[in-house]
Amino acid sequence: MDLGAIDLALALGGLIAGLMVGLTGMGGAALVTPMLVLLFGVPPAAAVSSDVVAAAVMKPVGAAVHIRNKTVHWGLVSWLSLGSIPGVLIGTLIFAKVLATSGADETIRTWIGVVLIIALCAMLLKTYLTARSSKIHGEQELLGTQLPVRILPTVVLGLIVGLIVGMTSVGSGSLMVTVLLLIYPLLRPSVLVGTDLTQAVPMLIAGAIAHAGLGDIDIAVVVSLLIGQLPGVYFGARLSSRYDGRRLRYLLMVVLAATAFKLLGAPSLLAGTIAIVGVLVIGAMMVQERVRSKSSCEPSSSPSPEALINSGGKR
Numbered sequence: 001m002d003l004g005a006i007d008l009a010l011a012l013g014g015l016i017a018g019l020m021v022g023l024t025g026m027g028g029a030a031l032v033t034p035m036l037v038l039l040f041g042v043p044p045a046a047a048v049s050s051d052v053v054a055a056a057v058m059k060p061v062g063a064a065v066h067i068r069n070k071t072v073h074w075g076l077v078s079w080l081s082l083g084s085i086p087g088v089l090i091g092t093l094i095f096a097k098v099l100a101t102s103g104a105d106e107t108i109r110t111w112i113g114v115v116l117i118i119a120l121c122a123m124l125l126k127t128y129l130t131a132r133s134s135k136i137h138g139e140q141e142l143l144g145t146q147l148p149v150r151i152l153p154t155v156v157l158g159l160i161v162g163l164i165v166g167m168t169s170v171g172s173g174s175l176m177v178t179v180l181l182l183i184y185p186l187l188r189p190s191v192l193v194g195t196d197l198t199q200a201v202p203m204l205i206a207g208a209i210a211h212a213g214l215g216d217i218d219i220a221v222v223v224s225l226l227i228g229q230l231p232g233v234y235f236g237a238r239l240s241s242r243y244d245g246r247r248l249r250y251l252l253m254v255v256l257a258a259t260a261f262k263l264l265g266a267p268s269l270l271a272g273t274i275a276i277v278g279v280l281v282i283g284a285m286m287v288q289e290r291v292r293s294k295s296s297c298e299p300s301s302s303p304s305p306e307a308l309i310n311s312g313g314k315r
Contacts, residue, residue: 005220006227010040014054014228021173021229022062022236024193024248028055029169030119031252032225033112034259042221044108045099049215051169054225056208058233059172059200065237066194073187073195075149076180083158084165084203091166092210099216108168113263115170120256122178123249142188153183162203166210172200174256197237247282254278 013035021028029051036047066072098107157179164171177196180187187195211217254275262271 005223007040007220007224010036010221010224011228013039014225015232016228017225018058018229018232018234019236020232020248020252021058021197022065022193022233023239024173024177024252028058028173028229029165029171030116030174030256033169034116034263036221037109037112038259038262040221042218043216044105044112045095045216046218046221048095048108048112048167048169049211049217050221050225052165052204052211052215053208053217054222054229055169055172055200056204057222057226058229059197059204061230062233062237063194063198063201065234066190066197069190069194070145071188071190071194072198073145073147073149073191076147076154076184076195077199079149079151079154080158080176080199081202083155083160084162084199085206087159087162088166088203088207089162089210091163092207092214093166094163095167095211096214099214109263111168112170113260115164115168115175116256116260116263119171119174119178120253120260122175122182123253123256126178126181127249141186143186144188144191147184147187147191150183157183158199158203162207165203166207172196172204174252176200193237197233247285250282250285251279254282 014032017028017031017035020031032054033044033047033051036042036051037044042050063072095108098104101107157176161171161176161179164175173196176199177192180192180196184192257278258271258275261274262268
């Protein structure tokens with residue numbers, strides 16, 4: 001591969017995806033794979049295989065930051081990996097079987113669109129349940145690396161996500177983070193992100209090796225992505241302990257909805273409308289939050305003399 005094959009626009013897309021992964025643990029393949037297919041015209045099969053390989057190189061960088069910061073739940077990582085490693089190998093075998101058929105690209109494109117819809121629904125469900133739980137139970141103390149592990153659902157989650165990653169490259173972050181929060185609602189956000197990035201490493205390495213032998217890897221795409229993804233995930237992981245990534249997750253939901261419908265054959269006008277309306281709604285929410293926080297910071301007016309007298313404040 002010569003240097004002329006490197007695509008700087010693709011590297012910029014990789015940078016954005018890397019920041020998203022480092023900050024939230026989500027959005028790597030969910031952003032990159034549709035971007036490769038819809039914006040850069042990469043065949044779906046090559047997009048999946050290339051993204052799996054790039055992610056296998058990228059995620060250890062973000063995981064290393066969290067390991068150093070001691071924000072990794074190693075019990076969760078171990079049990080998730082017990083399911084995800086065989087899962088990604090089975091998923092890659094299914095991918096290879098489909099790759100040998102005449103309609104492979106269309107089938108894989110549909111798979112990606114369906115998985116994005118599933119990820120979006122899971123994220124919406126998680127947002128609803130979190131809001132409902134906070135209303136019912138109020139503020140609860142979040143737990144870190146000592147949180148007890150529910151073994152069976154954790155292993156099953158790893159197996160299912162691994163299977164999906166092997167078939168579509170999507171899910172190691174967007175699906176894993178969301179379902180982990182459903183299973184462990186009291187897990188601290190920084191530990192959630194660190195655990196997700198770390199558990200993805202063995203799964204993606206196994207998947208990358210399998211896709212190298214059975215898939216369709218484009219080395220120029222992999223290198224272009226990594227030029228942006230590696231610094232992006234490093235700086236995103238460094239910032240994740242100081243930022244909960246909530247607004248970014250809302251933006252990710254909008255992107256998932258628009259790209260999923262486009263991959264499933266919806267008209268560009270519909271996909272574009274979803275994206276524009278979603279961004280406008282998020283912008284309005286951000287403005288509203290800023291106004292509320294600004295008003296809450298304003299000093300209250302001085303109490304009247306009558307209030308001081310009634311409260312016993314008279315000297």
